[in-house]
Amino acid sequence: MFRMLAVAQPDTVAEAYKILTAKRFNTVLGGCAWLRMGSLAIPTGVDLSKLNLTYINDCADTIEIGAMVTLRAIEKSRALAEYGNGILPQAVSNIIGVQFRNVATVGGSVFARFGFSDVITALLALDAEVELYKGGRMSLADFLDKPRAKDLLIKVVIPKTERTAAYQALRNSASDFPILNVAVSRLDAEWKIVVGARPAVAKLAVDAAKLLTDGVTPEAIENAAQAAAAELSFGDNMRASAKYRQEMCKVLVGRAIAEVAACK
Numbered sequence: 183m184f185r186m187l188a189v190a191q192p193d194t195v196a197e198a199y200k201i202l203t204a205k206r207f208n209t210v211l212g213g214c215a216w217l218r219m220g221s222l223a224i225p226t227g228v229d230l231s232k233l234n235l236t237y238i239n240d241c242a243d244t245i246e247i248g249a250m251v252t253l254r255a256i257e258k259s260r261a262l263a264e265y266g267n268g269i270l271p272q273a274v275s276n277i278i279g280v281q282f283r284n285v286a287t288v289g290g291s292v293f294a295r296f297g298f299s300d301v302i303t304a305l306l307a308l309d310a311e312v313e314l315y316k317g318g319r320m321s322l323a324d325f326l327d328k329p330r331a332k333d334l335l336i337k338v339v340i341p342k343t344e345r346t347a348a349y350q351a352l353r354n355s356a357s358d359f360p361i362l363n364v365a366v367s368r369l370d371a372e373w374k375i376v377v378g379a380r381p382a383v384a385k386l387a388v389d390a391a392k393l394l395t396d397g398v399t400p401e402a403i404e405n406a407a408q409a410a411a412a413e414l415s416f417g418d419n420m421r422a423s424a425k426y427r428q429e430m431c432k433v434l435v436g437r438a439i440a441e442v443a444a445c446k
């Protein structure tokens with residue numbers, strides 16, 4: 183269990199950042215579902231709950247999700263259910279259980295960059311961007327490539343387009359960490375193939391996706407699935423071997439492409 187000497191509830195993001203950076207181990211508190219599993223000694227925990235970051239705004243061109251939105255709110259959001267074939271609500275629906283999802287936040291899920299994250303895999307396929315207090319706005323893919331730095335994630339922004347998408351995940355049992363997760367999306371002729379829980383953090387299989395731009399035949403699906411498994415790297419952990427993950431990648435990517443291809 184983590185220990186905390188003090189909790190601050192700042193009224194502005196600027197103040198939150200000032201407290202966060204005042205001491206090395208000062209830490210942002212999301213839902214604390216992950217933090218409480220560790221043994222950190224935190225001088226000051228920075229609670230963001232006074233910053234009004236619990237919105238899901240369905241705007242004309244984007245859907246904006248505040249950092250303190252819970253996974254359960256994502257699961258229940260009508261706007262998110264209706265966008266991108268509802269892959270984001272679908273992706274979070276197997277994370278532990280309802281009580282847990284009522285606590286865990288999107289900010290904690292994205293900023294922590296967990297390799298097993300279902301949230302990041304789905305958001306990458308939806309071409310999401312993140313807004314950080316210091317780092318500014320950038321694509322989620324760029325954020326994942328940057329070295330870790332202290333900052334505050336303010337919101338996740340999903341562009342609203344005609345994108346269709348599908349989500350697949352493999353678990354040893356419901357509510358366990360995923361062995362592998364896959365999200366595929368298409369906007370006109372542009373495809374995205376994302377594979378997470380490799381067990382490293384989700385990544386786009388850029389070259390594999392290009393194999394679909396000329397049309398989706400059974401051969402093209404098979405080729406893209408094989409190419410994604412060859413393009414990305416996989417590792418072992420207690421849940422599965424690298425080899426098993428690589429084989430399952432072909433299956434899940436193939437299924438997800440076929441699902442997207444079948445979308446009207």
Ligand SMILES: Cc1cc2nc3c(=O)[nH]c(=O)nc-3n(C[C@H](O)[C@H](O)[C@H](O)COP(=O)(O)OP(=O)(O)OC[C@H]3O[C@@H](n4cnc5c(N)ncnc54)[C@H](O)[C@@H]3O)c2cc1C
Binds near residue numbers: 336358
């Ligand atoms: C037992 C267990 C099983 C899980 N299984 C899955 C799973 O199968 N799939 C899945 O996708 N996820 C899973 N998760 C992760 C979970 O969904 C959340 O992502 C995780 O709990 C972090 O969210 P939180 O709000 O609790 O963050 P916290 O625990 O509060 O914080 C996590 C980290 O993020 C930082 N942080 C939080 N919010 C912000 C912010 N706005 N800006 C900057 N930094 C911030 C914190 O300082 C901390 O370093 C699991 C977690 C646990 C504990």
